Amino acid sequence: MSMTTQTRTRLRDNHTVRAFVARVFFVFFIVALVTFFVVPMLWLFTAPFDSTPTLAVGIPDWTLDNFREMVENPFALPSIVNSFILSGGTVLIVLLAGAPAAYVLSRARFRGRDTTLYILLLFSSIVTGSAAMVPLFFIALQLGLIDTYHGTIVILAGGLLPASIFILKDFTDTIPRSYEESARVFGANSFQMLRDVVAPVIRPGLAVIAVWAFVNVWSNFLLPFILLRTPSKSPAAVVMYSFYTEGGQAVIRVIAAFSIVYTIPVLLAYLFVNRRYGFRFYGGIKG
Amino acid sequence: MGSVEVTDLVKIFPPDVQVLKDLDLTIHDGEFFSLLGPSGCGKTTLLRTIAGLESPTSGEISISGRPVAALPPGKRNVAMVFQDYALYPHMTVRENIAYPLKVQKTPKVERNERAEGAATSLSLGELLDRRPSQLSGGQQQRAALARAMACRPDVFLLDEPLSNLDARLRLEARGFLKELQSEIGVTTVFVTHDQSEALALSDRMAVLNAGNIMQIGSPREFFHSPANLFVAEFIGMTPVNTLPAKVEGNRLHFGGAEIEIAPEDIARLEKASGLIVGVRPEYVHPQPLHDHHAGMTGRVRLLENLGTHHMVSIDVDGAVVRGLVLDGQEPSLHETISFVAEPERVMIFDSESGAALLHGLRPVH
Numbered sequence: 001m002s003m004t005t006q007t008r009t010r011l012r013d014n015h016t017v018r019a020f021v022a023r024v025f026f027v028f029f030i031v032a033l034v035t036f037f038v039v040p041m042l043w044l045f046t047a048p049f050d051s052t053p054t055l056a057v058g059i060p061d062w063t064l065d066n067f068r069e070m071v072e073n074p075f076a077l078p079s080i081v082n083s084f085i086l087s088g089g090t091v092l093i094v095l096l097a098g099a100p101a102a103y104v105l106s107r108a109r110f111r112g113r114d115t116t117l118y119i120l121l122l123f124s125s126i127v128t129g130s131a132a133m134v135p136l137f138f139i140a141l142q143l144g145l146i147d148t149y150h151g152t153i154v155i156l157a158g159g160l161l162p163a164s165i166f167i168l169k170d171f172t173d174t175i176p177r178s179y180e181e182s183a184r185v186f187g188a189n190s191f192q193m194l195r196d197v198v199a200p201v202i203r204p205g206l207a208v209i210a211v212w213a214f215v216n217v218w219s220n221f222l223l224p225f226i227l228l229r230t231p232s233k234s235p236a237a238v239v240m241y242s243f244y245t246e247g248g249q250a251v252i253r254v255i256a257a258f259s260i261v262y263t264i265p266v267l268l269a270y271l272f273v274n275r276r277y278g279f280r281f282y283g284g285i286k287g
Numbered sequence: 288m289g290s291v292e293v294t295d296l297v298k299i300f301p302p303d304v305q306v307l308k309d310l311d312l313t314i315h316d317g318e319f320f321s322l323l324g325p326s327g328c329g330k331t332t333l334l335r336t337i338a339g340l341e342s343p344t345s346g347e348i349s350i351s352g353r354p355v356a357a358l359p360p361g362k363r364n365v366a367m368v369f370q371d372y373a374l375y376p377h378m379t380v381r382e383n384i385a386y387p388l389k390v391q392k393t394p395k396v397e398r399n400e401r402a403e404g405a406a407t408s409l410s411l412g413e414l415l416d417r418r419p420s421q422l423s424g425g426q427q428q429r430a431a432l433a434r435a436m437a438c439r440p441d442v443f444l445l446d447e448p449l450s451n452l453d454a455r456l457r458l459e460a461r462g463f464l465k466e467l468q469s470e471i472g473v474t475t476v477f478v479t480h481d482q483s484e485a486l487a488l489s490d491r492m493a494v495l496n497a498g499n500i501m502q503i504g505s506p507r508e509f510f511h512s513p514a515n516l517f518v519a520e521f522i523g524m525t526p527v528n529t530l531p532a533k534v535e536g537n538r539l540h541f542g543g544a545e546i547e548i549a550p551e552d553i554a555r556l557e558k559a560s561g562l563i564v565g566v567r568p569e570y571v572h573p574q575p576l577h578d579h580h581a582g583m584t585g586r587v588r589l590l591e592n593l594g595t596h597h598m599v600s601i602d603v604d605g606a607v608v609r610g611l612v613l614d615g616q617e618p619s620l621h622e623t624i625s626f627v628a629e630p631e632r633v634m635i636f637d638s639e640s641g642a643a644l645l646h647g648l649r650p651v652h
Contacts (some may be wrong), residue, residue, distance in 0.1 A: 202535030
């Protein structure tokens with residue numbers, strides 16, 4: 001009798017010890033994981049204000065000289081404008097072409113619709129992927145689109161469209177057809193129906209796609225690097241790569257200051273959409 | 288003002304699903320007309336075809352004497368209330384109600400006046416500046432009705448407008464809908480799968496099954512003289528009792544009970560190959576056991592409390608017979624009791640075609 005009680009106690013102790021050790025490991029793991037993500041963020045917000053920034057994180061020696069130096073760089077601030085041109089232009093094309101396409105794919109039934117959707121999904125991972133880089137460059141060269149904004153924008157938009165259409169189609173699927181049908185019964189023509197009912201209702205979906213496309217282009221390095229040959233046309237993501245001394249040393253002071261300027265528009269875009277519409281998963285499960 | 292005439296209407300969804308099979312239907316001006324039937328019977332398709340949201344495969348539809356089958360929905364002068372109300376989430380109640388008028392290019396001042404008028408008459412006056420998401424289910428339903436009313440259509444088309452409300456509110460909304468309709472007197476076509484709604488609201492109604500009209504008539508006709516077994520089983524708060532029956536001599540036998548029938552009635556039953564007796568639980572009454580005359584006898588297998596009455600189910604030769612018994616007089620479970628049917632409420636159907644042969648037996652002197 002007492003034997004079994006003892007065994008049981010020992011077993012329980014054993015269990016408690018194991019749970020404790022597991023807990024300790026779990027906490028260490030989480031701390032390591034968080035550090036991995038937090039340290040770069042700390043660097044991003046301290047290094048620009050440090051008079052002698054390095055790649056290490058430390059208490060900064062406060063100064064704004066880094067920003068002065070960045071502003072004096074002939075490529076830094078203009079490249080932010082270039083980034084806005086590329087991102088804005090791409091967003092415009094993605095929305096103007098993607099929304100009608102998604103609407104039709106959601107509402108109309110026609111032969112090969114499902115195949116089209118499947119191909120879209122397939123293409124979204126291929127076009128503008130690194131595998132297509134060489135053919136894309138040649139096509140752009142043949143068409144005289146190298147070193148032009150419109151050429152780059154079209155190619156960037158082409159890469160983002162399949163996924164955008166797919167997501168928007170899913171979003172449109174969740175909107176009851178009765179909205180459109182009631183508008184039709186009340187005598188609205190197709191244009192009125194789209195303008196007054198459909199467009200406002202799918203606006204949150206459009207906003208999410210717009211920010212997604214914007215951020216995607218904003219942070220795209222490879223495509224603009226290959227397609228835009230003139231340094232003065234390069235967007236921020238490419239220009240960042242050019243802050244070197246003649247000796248090939250990275251100019252960390254400028255890079256740090258530029259990094260934070262480069263981050264701000266993306267942060268603002270997220271905050272705007274989050275405030276206005278809230279980031280939700282559209283389609284499928286209702287939040 | 289607005290009648291609806293449907294002639295030879297056929298609707299086939301490709302490739303070959305025939306949803307409506309050669310329907311003929313006339314809905315008179317100012318009538319509250321219900322289309323009733325189980326899900327998939329084609330009632331909603333019929334309503335949508337009248338609205339113009341579906342085009343008929345063949346056949347003609349006239350509204351106020353004007354053929355409309357070739358017209359788009361907006362030109363038919365009908366207003367529709369959808370099951371989910373379809374209130375635009377980005378517009379206020381006022382904008383929602385005024386939207387049809389805006390589409391019809393009514394001047395802004397008149398548009399707002401009419402929207403406010405419709406809203407006030409449905410006691411939505413306080414809520415004009417709210418969004419649909421800020422309204423309760425009942426308020427949303429009234430907003431959808433107000434929007435339909437403000438267009439001043441020839442015909443109201445209502446697609447299960449009560450089904451999204453909870454039970455208590457549904458009763459309230461039902462009474463409200465009926466008052467509203469008789470007040471403005473607009474022809475109304477109402478689709479529902481709930482027979483109690485159809486009975487309570489309709490001037491006349493039609494029951495559909497598998498794309499065919501089973502019967503057209505007043506709620507009373509449906510309840511007391513169903514055209515066939517399908518309608519008899521579909522209509523009524525409680526399930527109608529159906530039992531195989533046969534005539535021997537001048538007596539009708541069913542479920543162990545026997546009733547003497549008049550010679551005229553016998554003549555009408557002779558042609559049928561087999562008979563089924565239908566009698567509603569409301570017209571089945573318990574009788575003392577020792578009084579062996581004409582009863583269906585069996586053990587009580589189920590007691591359901593309906594408030595004023597109890598529904599008592601007994602086993603009779605493998606079939607279940609239900610009767611309504613006043614509260615306080617119900618038997619106990621497993622007790623053996625005897626039920627007797629009111630002869631003038633007994634309905635008899637052909638067992639093969641399901642067609643009604645008799646509604647109520649004649650008294651025998």
